[in-house]
Amino acid sequence: MAVEKVYLESDAYMVCLTHALSTEREEVMGLLIGEIDEQRVSRISAVIMLRRSDKQPDRVEISPEQLSDASTKAERLAQELDRPMRVLGWYHSHPHITVWPSHVDVRTQAMYQMMDEGFIGLILSVFNQDKVSKNNRIQVTCFQSVNHSPEGQPSQYSRIEVPLHIVPSARVGPACLESLVELPNILRLEESEAYEQIRQNKDLDLMTCIHNAAVYTKSLSHIMDVMTGPLIQSLENRLERNKVRINELERRKEEMLEELRT
Structure with missing residues (x-):
């Protein structure tokens, strides 16, 4: 696993959650901005919401142009905050379904890790009713992909969970x-x-x-x-x-x- 754990600022988490709760018909997505240290600990402090060009109930895609724009914004934030900010991962929602990544999510995550081994994925399950209490519950998971195939063989990816910690914040950055x-x-x-x-x-x-x-x-x-x-x-x-x-x-x-x- 390329990342040991992830610290997500509570105001950034609020933005991700608000975006996820904005629609229960299709998935939404965005990018996570922050910094990663030498101990492979990611600290996410900003979020970039992405506009969907094609609304789908079970799939989201990030275009190269959106990644480029996000990198530019991360550089601007780095100058403003005087910290080495960059794109650390992506997030998307799972309305009405389980929080666990699908096989498409796992392959997509693997593709991003080919460009940056420290890239992480965040999934927020919303509008998902608890079978016991009958109340809507919100779940979140952080993951990366790992290839179990021997070298030279077709890739077979599976998810591996990354410990996620929500860091309290007294203000909205x-x-x-x-x-x-x-x-x-x-x-x-x-x-x-x-x-x-x-x-x-x-x-x-x-x-x-x-x-x-x-x-x-x-x-x-x-x-x-x-x-x-x-x-x-x-x-x-x-x-x-x-x-x-x-x-x-x-x-x-x-x-x-x-x-x-x-």
Whole structure:
């Protein structure tokens, strides 16, 4: 195993989870940004959400262009934070199915490891009901691929779990906040691209065109209802908590200054 363990900042985990919960019909995906040390310990502190060009309920793909853009963003973050940030892995969701990677996921992971042996995969299982409690549960796993075939033989890959630790964070980092705020726009662009592709068909009758436009409008309204509105409310609540915290720190500062003067 090329990576001993992974530390995932809680704000980065929140972004991954929010993205995974944005739809229960298709899988979503993104890239993990961070740094890896000499002890082969990965520390993930930022996330890049990727726009899907082809929505599939059981498959996600990352284009070379998306990987290149992510590498550029990682370099920018490295300059801003003065740390050696780079793309460390990928994540995707499993809505309504088990958290364990499929054989396609394992092969995809193996392909990424050919480019970078430290590359890891993260899967979030969402909208998956517990058979006992009947409640929806969220599961997450971190894995790499290993080839069991002897040299010269066709590759036979299997998954190997990588220990994952969620690291508590008192704040949402700028990079994670930027990704979180970008999510509604990513979902909107996906819907717009799908609608524009349908509109290219000039053989559709009037009623079909009206129906497609109505479905598109409904999709945008759904994004506003389940994503944009709650996100704005969450950020406003966090802002209020920060204001309260600032007032408490200011009061404590005055008390300490008063103690010094006496």
